[in-house]
Amino acid sequence: MVLDKEKVVRVRDTKFLDDVIEIGEKIFPEIDKVRTCIQCGTCVGGCPSGRRTAWRIKTLFQKAMIGLKEEVLDTDDLWCCTTCYTCQERCPRGISTTDTVRVIRNVAFREGYAKKNHLFVCSLLFKFGHAVPINEPVKELRKKLGLSELPPTVHSYPEGLKEVNAICEKTGFKEIWEKQWKKAQEAQK
């Protein structure tokens, strides 16, 4: 059998985990603990998403540690975590597992690995101030529960939409989104 070199040669970026930690430290300083992962698998054992998908959080950490940047960022698996925090509560090393995944997702977004559906959801945020805008069935349900039809968010205070967009612009989020959105639109043509 002839081996396909493209498939067997893995490109390593030995600084990848350092970069992730540098970014994550601004959000939570203990992200560095991910380096102490012993691959025990406790996290995977209780993962509800892992029961139904190929998602294995410990594998993600292992790949990140050995610098397999592309494999970490360019995969659907990264987005299969439901952020339920079960693994974070159980990790014997006290690693903030879920929060680390969130940081890696941020890195993936910044580096242009957002999925088409994510980009669409972002467009809803810019337009409605909500990633999941309210719809008629939800309005009805809220009324049945004795709540106001609209939640006390941008839905009730449309003037707040300007502020939502200002935050998205000031943080550079919108700019990153725009580039990828444009690319995704062009790819569709």
Ligand code: SF4
């Ligand atoms: S439970 Fe913690 S130490 Fe064990 S594999 Fe998962 S992240 Fe690593």
Ligand code: SF4
């Ligand atoms: S936070 Fe994510 S990785 Fe951890 S148990 Fe929940 S779904 Fe699995």
